[in-house]
Amino acid sequence: MLTSLYVRHFAVVEAAEVSFGPGLTVVSGETGAGKSLLVDALMLLTGARADSTMIRAGSDRAELAAEFDLADLPDAQAWLRREELDEDGSCQLRRVLRAEGSSRAWINGRPANTRQLGDLAAMLIEIHGQHEHQALLSRPHQLALLDAYAGHDELLGEVRRQSEQWHELDRRLHKLSGGEDRELRLELLRHELAELEQWALPPAELVELEANHKRLANADRLAEGSAGVVELLDGEGEFALRRALGRAHAELGKLAAMDDRLAPWLELLDNAGIQLGEAADGLGRYAQDVDLDPAGYTALDQHLSHLHALSRRHRLPPEALHEKLLALRAEHADLEGAGDALEQLSGQLQRLQQDYARTADLLSQSRTTAATRLGEEVSALMGELGMAGGILRVELAPTPTDEPDAQGRERCELLVSANPGQPPRPLRKVASGGELARISLAIEVATLGKDSIGSMIFDEVDSGIGGAVAEVVGQKLRALGSRRQVLCVTHLPQVAAQGHAHLRVSKQSDGDTTRTRIEQLDAAGRRDELARMLGGVEITRETRAHAKQMLDRAQTA
Template identity: 70%
Template sequence: MLTSLYVRQFAVVEEAEIAFGPGLTVVSGETGAGKSLLVDALMLLAGARADSGMVRSGSDRAELAAEFDLTGLPLAADWLRQEELDDGETCQLRRVIRAEGSSRGWINGRPASLAQMSALASLILEIHGQHEHQALLSRQHQMALLDAYAENEERVARVRDTARAWRDVGARIRTLSGGDDRERQIELLAHELEELDRWALAPAALDDLEAQHRRLANAGRLAEGANGVVELLDGESEFAIGRALLRAHAELSRLAELDATLAPILELLDSAQIQVGEAVDGLGRYAQDVELDPERLAEVDIHLTHLHDLSRRYRLPIRELTTKADEVRERLTELEGAGDALDRLGRERDKLLSDYAAAAGELSTSRLDAATRLGTAVAGLMGELGMTGGRLVVHLEAVEGDDPDPQGRERCELLVSANPGQPPRPLRKVASGGELARISLAIEVATLGNDQIGCMIFDEVDTGIGGAVAEVVGQKLRALGESVQVLCVTHLPQVAAQGHAHLLVSKQSDGDSTHTQIEVLNAGGRRDELSRMLGGVEITRETRAHAKKMLDSAQG
């Protein structure tokens, strides 16, 4: 439900904030006062295209914001959660339009695209009387409306779930059978697995292979380097570390005889001589053990080359090739032992097809029955709304193909004939905005808001009618307002009198600028406004009495 609307620097409105309640709220005012600005603002918040002409002259931007209560609107709440835009049980739409023509939108304070705003608005708001932003013009929405009217929720769910299960089983069958060439798939997977099992290595074994390759590829350099270090440590040169340590030890021994405190340092030199000797022995043995092994180096090179080739082929790091081997082995096992599974899945698919036929047949029967009843109900209401002889045909078109369809075996199209003798045409092609609004009203009243929309807006629904028909339109709007929030822009007192609340839009000018004011009328204000709508310029006592009687009768 729409709870509030805020507009600032929008067209001729300087600033206004309006609170809305449940039921029917009517909006009236002089011609040209800007009654439809409220509708325009909501259309922009619903993602309509904006232009700079919507910004009040002299301002740099227009600001629009609307807040909705999501109680009873689970689809909208679920959509917000999926888009990670939810914020409790309320929702705020906000949009800023700049004077140069650009605009930005927000949902619950978070930046949102116009497509997101439009998707959300379609779940909480319907605007009738204009061709844009009407969910009722969507064939998908028309089908949902018919199913809601027929109370087909469980039937639709059973058809949808059965069709999806049938498709899932079919996908598993195709996966297990390997498509049209199962034997070729098995042969290819076996070849891949043989290669992976032969060359792929676990991380520890791969580390060892790479270490071997480095050692074998650099064997000559390693032996030469080890011998060179031995020469530095214990060579014939007077600068060899071993000889230097020996000289240092001899000199420090003599000094220690003079000062016993040098004894610990002398022990350190002893340890250093021992460690250098061990290092010399170790390097000597290493240099003897390092050998050139061209054959082993070639083997390691070949192994690493195959690993890199497999890595490029599968677009995986070398360390993940063993995981790939496990995946190929599992897939090969599935294909080689798929016979029993395929038989079982085939039987399951046949049963699902039979279940779908039964569920879809039951749904089709219910839809056909509801289509007849809905067409009759709407045709009767169209006559009451001044469209005598008009009729609605709920056309159900069969879906081609034998595969189960999640939406059922038919598609829905609402066809309308507004006048006797005219062939029914798709609702989305009805040209007259007034006719379209009244037809929409008839459909909504007949279905009693079963499409789970929180707020319905009828813009100039009473265009081209008057008298008793206008009173009936008002009564139907009020009846609709008992089950869903309704906002109606009207110029007829018979409609305005039926409102649970009444907004007056007036235009004022000081000679330099023009302002539009929006106010909520109390009982006295409503009587005065109805008098104006009845009597025009001159309002007499009789006019006021007529207005009071009309208001009392409608509210009573």
């Protein structure tokens, strides 16, 4: 339910905050006062395209905010949780329009885009007005409305559950069968497994293979280089390290005989000599043992070439090929032993499709009955609302596929004819805004707000009517308000008298600037406003008495 609306620097409104309660709230005011600004603000908060011309002259931005109570709107609460935008059961939508044309939006203080605004607002508010977008024009919403009208919650839930189970079994069957042809898949798996089993290696063995390949590829250089290092360490040349170290050791020994404080350094040279000798001996043996194995190198090179080819084919790094091998082995084993499982799954799928067909047939039969009943009720209400001879027909068309569908075996389209002799056309193609608003009202009254929308807005629903029809429209809106929150912008006293609450919009000017004021009326204020709507410029005592009589009759009905 909408609890408050705040607008600042929006059109001719400098700043206004309006509180809303349950039931029917009517909005009235003189022509041009800005009655529809509340609807425009709510439209923008539902994600409608922003227009910088809506910003008050002289201001650089306009700010809009609305608060909603979600106590009776579980779908909206669930959506907020999924989007991680929930906030203790309440909801605030905020949008700022900037003069340069940009806009920003927030949900519960967190940045949001207009798509998110629209998705959430579709569960919070429904706007019925001349040429305005509304959820009722959506075919999925029309089907949901028919199901709500017929009380299909349990039956529709069973259809959805059986459809989801069928699709899950079908996916498992398709995967287990290997796709289009099980034998072809098995043959391909055998071929791929043969190659991978021959060449793919676990990561540790692959590292060892690459190291061996690198060593054999550089065997000549390793042998030659290590022999050269041995010559530098312990060769016959004058500058070999062990010879130089020996001379240094002899000289330091003479000095240590003179000063025993040099003994530690002499010991270090002894250790260095031992380590040089071990290094020279080890490198000498390494140089002699280096394996110059051309055949071994060729085999390793071929192995790596096959690995890189497989890597390109499977689009995997070489180190991931062994995991691919394990996965294909498991798939091959599943397919090899899939005969019994496939037969069992096929039987389950067939039985589930039969169960779905029985449940979907029950749903189809109930929808057909409900569609006729809803069409008759709405057609009768259209006559009461000043569209004598108008009809509504609920058309059900089969889905284009035989596969189980979560919404059942048909789709819904509301067809209307507002005047006698005209063929029914889709509701979404009805051109007249006034007729569309009244048709929407008739549908909502017939279904008594059985959809999940929390608040309904009717903008100029009484356009082009008057007298007894206007009073009927007001009574229907009040009846609707007993089940849902309803906001109605009106210029007719017969409608305004039926409201549980009344807002008056007035325009004030000091010669330089114009401001719009929105105020909640008390009993006396409502009487005076109805008198103005009844009597025009001059309001007499009789006019006030008539207004009071209208109010008393409407409020006690």
